Structures are given as structure tokens and as C-alpha cells.
Amino acid sequence: MPRVPRAHSLLLAAAIFLALGAARAQTWEQAVNPAAVYSADGKPLSQRVVHYTIEAKYNEKAHTLDATETLVYRNLTGRPLDTFPFHMYLNGFQPQSTWVRELHRDAPDYAWEEKYRGAINIQQMTVEGMGDLTGQLQFIHPDDDNADDRSVVEVKLPKPVPPGASVTFHIKFYDVFPEVVARTGYMHDFVMGAQWFPKVGVWWRGGWNCHQFHLNTEFFGDFGVYDVQLTLPQNYVTGASGIEVGSRNHPDGTRTLTWHGEDIHDFAWTASPRFVVAEATFPGSAGPVKMRALVLRPHAAQTQRYLTALRQAMYYFDHWFGPYPYKQITLVDPDPDSRAGGMEYPTLFTADTTWWMPRGLLEPEVVTVHEYGHQYWYGMVATNEFEEAWLDEGINQYSETSIMDELYGPDRSLLDLWGATAGDTELFAHTFYARSPDTDPITRKAWQFMTGGAYGNVTYGKTASVLHTLDGMLGKETMRRALHTYFLRYRFTHPTGEDFLKTVEEVSGRKDLRPFFDQAVYGTQVLDYEVLSVSSSPVDWWKPGGGLGGVWRNQVLVHRKGDFLFPVTVEVRFDDGQVVRENWDGKDRWVRYTYDQKAKVVSAEVDPDHLIDLDRDLFNNSRTAKPDATAARKLHNYWLLFNQWMAQIVSWLI
């Protein structure tokens, strides 16, 4: 387990000092609410395009929510704007929606039930200075022809908002939460309020970016400030994005909590009477961060596992990539039946476990490290999850697997139980990738992947494998510097894939990476090199009594099986202990290495240092002169025992 160095306490003190100094220059918002972030110069960390003020009341019996929303939108686009699209994500949970259509396409056996229905209805929308525009609202379908999809609504203003000006929307809306199908809704007495309010799209690259809600897509939003008042039963323990700044009880048994978030691009909340709260502090390089864990009572025994994993994740992200500037991070342990686990929101994320989780299965740790990682790759570096999901999920998968491997060792960073082991990188990067090596380029828009499985395998697995392969090409330190630079340069903005790739090129100083990017990032070529054969025969085989001279002609044939061109190292071992390494540019279809010497070849291996995670098939990377059936016998043994046991069970019946 890594220890937090003492130097950090100095940084911590400096950050607190700077934060105190910055407090003098508070804006009006900060005078009302304490700052939710550490800012060295007192300035906002982001452009703060939006400011949402929401007052909501949750009905825990009906699982509904009544709310009013005030949105102040700053037009920083440089042009007048007269149309505004809003995400209405909860409408995705309706049988005719694009989200459910895509689910049915991928899983035809999926049975729709009314309890899965979610809805968000705008009851009134007025715009300051322009009146009631409720009648102007129109559902649009920018991605497909599904007229029944109601996940994006657009309003056209009677007059445009000039560049640099602000416009204020007042929206009264009503939510119906589904029993959780994905991420948001209720399960038992647990509720996850995510994607729950009308949320304006992002003006990005010269136009509105406000996609429909798809099965495989996540989210995209503008940075800003959130002030949210939420009224719930008093016995509910609540967590939310930002920091809690107020609480007052009402005679009717409800309580109103007030939350304030800055420089975040979404707001999520959760509540359950069964949450047990545990808190700790992480001494981050930007300032102390309150770690707040809301863990369901049946899982309380695992609270320390969660907090330890969170602390470790915070340590590595802070050291490798940069500071976490928010004052709080909230870890939510959701209802295990809720399908709300393993999801990220600004300054809050949901983890995942079960009450029986054995120590040797590191699922809570993996999920915690992964979801915390999204505070960086999504939370701060806010890439477009609809169009370039690899930039958050893929880079984050790479970060997670790197940290887990660093913490627990690459062979057992996911599983170390009863003699069975598995590494996080091996399983959640390489094996994912190997399941869909050529279906889609990783840059494909999330809803356009061949299937949901391909989306996951490519976006998470292949991207992580590409980045681990870059580890091998550039060195881990260089890759960490590249990600550190990328983070510092693009935090609180919406960078693109090219921004990332150019940063890698710039930091590594390598101008020859484009062929690799073209194949690995933009292409679907499959990287697969194999040792086709190894052989030894006497040089003088044709003489009567050939072979008596003791000189062997050793031949190693290496084959490029895939269409991905990549230089590889081939290691040849001989029975006298000699080891020879060859470097092949990998461009031709095959290469043959010949060695005439007294020793015989024992084995040959492509990529002997195991640096090319992108090689689809690791079994054919090597070949031995003599077969060794130990592993096959072992697996045969397992299969035999299983068959014997199964036969005994069946025979018991008669």
C-alpha cells in the first residue's frame, strides 16, 4: 500500500493558505455558499457557462419528484443563439424510446415492465424577458428517425441571445423515477437521482451537441454552478454532488438539504434510510478532501475496503495526473439489485459490492478506482461521451488497470482466491479487446457500434490495450507525463481525441506515432504476430550418417497473421543457454531466422517483454521445440473431474 509522503502536508498548508487568500475575492455566489473548490487565485476553475438553481421535493412513496429549475445560460459561443436543446434523459425509459429500442435490438428477450417506465415532463417553461414558451417546446431526434423518442426537447426563442449575454430559463418539471433499469431510479428504499432535470446541451465545435439518449451513450454537459435544494423524508441519509451547505427540518417529517457545486457539469443525488456514513480526509495536493462514504447497512463491513481503495486511487491520480480541486468526494454503495452501481457523476460516484464479497475478489476496489478515475476523465477533462467515449472510458480503463496492477501486482490485481488469479489489465483490457478486435474503430460514436458488447470491448478494452501498448513503446513514465500534461491542459474544457493524441506526440517527442494511431485508434486492423515454427536439423543431413558433425541448422519462422503493421522483437533461446534477440519491422508477412550452430533451439517468442498488449492472441506469440503438456493435462484433469462429478449427480436420480 502506498504511503502519502510528508511533503504533501506542506502542499496542503500552502493550498489552504491560498484558498483563504482567495476567499477575499468572493463572488456573490460564494458569499452565499462556501466555495466548493480550491482555487489558487480565487477565480472559477471553469468558464461556468451554466448556473442551475433547482428546488425539488421527492415523494418516496410514488417515486416522483416535483421541481422548479432556474437556468442562467451565458452565451460564450461568439454568435447569437435563438434555439436551445435540452436533454430529457428520463424519457429514455419508455418502450418506444430509442434507448429501449436499442436495448431490445441487443437483447430481444428483454421483457418490458411498467415499473421500468421513467418520465420527465416540463410543465412550464418561461424565459425572462420573453414570456411563457411552453408551447414552443418540440421534441427533436438529431440521431435517428424515431419520432417517438422524447429524450431531447428544443425551444426556439422569439429573439436571439446576443454573444456575451445571458438568458434565464424558469422551468417547472415533474419526474417519474423508474425502478432502476440503468443508473437512475429507485430500488427498494434506495433512490439514485441521476439525469433527472432538464439539462441544456453543449455548444461545441460550432453547433449544439445534444444527442438523444442511447443504450450505450453516456453524457455531456457544460461546466457551471449548481445550487440544489432537495426535500426528502428526515430518515433518509443523502449524498449529492458538491458540498452540503444547509439543512432544515419541516414539521411534516421532511427535511430540505441544500447543496452547492462549482465547476461541475452535472448534478446527481442519492438517498436511502439504510445508508451508514463514514468519513475520512485525504490530504490532496490542492487541499484536504473530505471522503464521504454512504454504505448500505448490509455492506457496512466493507466500508474500510471502499475507503482504502478510494484513498489509494486519490493518491495515484494526484501523483500521476494532477490535483483533485474539489473539497469533497462522495462514494455511494447502491442497492445491489439496482443496476445503479459503477457510475460516475461530478464529485460523487457509485461503487459496487455484495455482502459476501470475499477479500480475494477485488471488485469493490476495481470499481472504486475506476469510478473515482472518472473525476478526472469525464469530471474535469469533460470529453464528449456520446461521440468519443474512448476518451473517458478508455483512458480511465487504462488508468484503473495501471493503478490496480501497481497496487496488487499485474497477475492478481483482480482475483487472488483459492489458487486462481487474474490481473485487471489482462482481463479488463486485453480479454475485452480480444473479444471484439476488429468490429469498430475506437473513435466511433458510442451509439453506432455494432453491438453493446462491441462498444464495451472496444471503448474500454481496446483503448486500454492501445494505451498499455504505448506504455511499451514510450515507457510508462512518458505516458504518465503525457496524461499529466493532457489533464492540466484540458481540465474544465471539452477536448477531442486529436487533442489527446497530439499531447502524447508532443510529450513523447515522437513524430512517428501516426501510423500506429491510424491503425490502433482510427482503424480496425488486428495486431497478431505468431511464431509459426521452430526447428533444428543437422546441417549435413544429406551426408551418410548426417548429424555427426554436431552442427544444427536452427530455423525460426515468424508470421504476421493480422493486418496491423508493428515492429516486434523476437527472442530465440537455445539449449546451451544462449539467448538471441531479433528486431523485425513486421511489415512483410513473414520472416525466417536461421542459426547454424552446435546448440539447438529451445523456444522462440515474439514480444518477450510482453509490451504489446494489443496483440490479440498471446498463445501464438511463442513456440517451444518440445511440447509440454502440463497445462493441457491440468485442464483435462479439471474437465474430467467435472464430468465424473456430473455423471454421479445424474446417476443419483436413478
Next chain:
Amino acid sequence: MARSGGYVGRGAALARRDWPGLAWLYLSNLVLAALASTALSAEFGSVLNTSLEAQRLARGFDAAVFLDLLLRPEVTPRLLAPASLFFAIAFALVTLFLTPGIVQGFLSGEHLRMGAFFQACGRWYGRFFWFAVLTLPVFGIVLGVLRLARDALLSWAEKSPEPRLYFYVGLGTLLVMWVAAVVLRLWFDLTQFALVHSGRFWRSIATGIRLLRQGCFRLLWIYCSISLLGWLGLAAGLWLWVKLPPERVGLAFLLGQAILIVWLGTRYWQRAAEALWFREHAPALLPAAAVPVPMEPAPGPLPASPATPQ
């Protein structure tokens, strides 16, 4: 009346005396399972035998490497599942064939020679087969109804916010289903004993029910006591398995076989103990077999009156 411990202990002695029956069962189990496993072994071997990556499976068990292996097109475990099922059914039929000889041995006062053993197998096989055909729907109906009840209870438990409730309800209902299956199994065992003893098919079924009503709890206790020992043996075997150096494949094979022999032996022992109970309680209800089974060298008739303990 003898105590359960007496039946368990004497059952062990009887099972030990008639060990060849167990040996036949084990050998057929091993041979048939080996036939079912050969193809997959060849598939694994074609990928692993010359690959250095295989060391990650030989020197441990890397689940990620194993999953990678299953992803390869030349490895098709799903296609091999029907073969496994086929051989499992074949073993069940072999067990059915051997059971009359085993039962005959348990019911008689002395060890059966091989000829007599197989003579009994051949003589009763047809009736055992048809009886097995009758028992399967009974199993299906009883366990099916219990399964429906289990599903309903699980559905109720699922609504609870307490996740452990679902687990415990699932476990509890599984236990109930297991006990019900064991009670049925006891009835079928008693019927098989009666069949060999009297040779009368339908009457044996009724006798089985009467005997079960008479000694259900005692028999259940005997069965569960021996099961518990079997489970303990299994747990000890698995504990040892985990402790074995991963590359000791031969040793692991022997240990695995030992576990399976214990498992098979447990069932054999249970039948022996039940047979002892039967010998002491059935004669009052049943006439002796109409045609005594010939024994070698001197026919060892079924006890003229098995009511007399041997």
C-alpha cells in the same frame, strides 16, 4: 432396534466387505468421463502444448489466460457439453445395471462372487430400468412443485431491501428441496431392495412406501449422517487441493480421484446402511424371493427370514 450409529458403522463394514461393487462404479465413472473429456483435452493441447503462455496455467491458474483460451476458435467447450451429458446418462445407466448386484450383495449375508454379482445385475436390470422410468416423473413433479414454491418465496425475498434475506431464503428452500429429494431417494432405495427381495414389481413400490413411513426419520438420519461425513471429506479434499503446488498435476489428479471416490463411496455406504435397516424391518411385510438368486460356488440364498439379523 439398532441405533443409527449402529447402522452407519455396520453399513461402513458392509460397504467395505462388498467393495468390488464400488470399484466397478468408480471404474465405469472414470472411463466414461475420460471418454467425454478426451476431445477437449486435444483442443487445449493443440493451443497450449507448444506455447510459453501455457506456463501461466501450469504454474498457477490464471483465470484471464483461461478466458483467453476459451475465446479461441479451435476451443469449443460448448460443443463438448452434449458429449458430457451423453456420458453422464451412460454412467447413470451403468449404475442402474450394477445396482441390483450391489443390492443383492448387501441383502445377502455374504460377499457375492463376481459371477453371482453380474447374474443379479442381469436378472433385475429390466425391472430396475422400468422402475427408474417411473421414478423420474415423481422426482420431476415433487421437485417441480417445490421449485415453484421456491421461486415464489425468492420473488418475495427479492422485494426486501435486505440482500441477505434472498440468500437465506434461497439456501433454506434449496435445503427443503434436497430433503424432499432424499426422502424420495430413500423410498426408491427401499423399493429396489424390496424388488430384489421379493421380485414383485408393484408390490415392492407399495412396500417401499410402507417402510418409508415406518422408518423415515431414522433412515433420513442415517442418510444425512453419512452425507455429512461425505461433505467433510469433500471439504478436506478441496482444502488439500488448494494447498497443492499448482504444477503438481499428477498429484492433483490423484487427489481429485480420491475426492470422487469419497463422494461415490458415500452413496455406496448410504445404500449399505439402508440395506441393513431393510434387512431388519422388511421381512414382516414381504415374502422371500420366489426364485432364489443362485450364488457361486454354493448358492447363498437370501436369508430365509431376513428378520433374523446376520
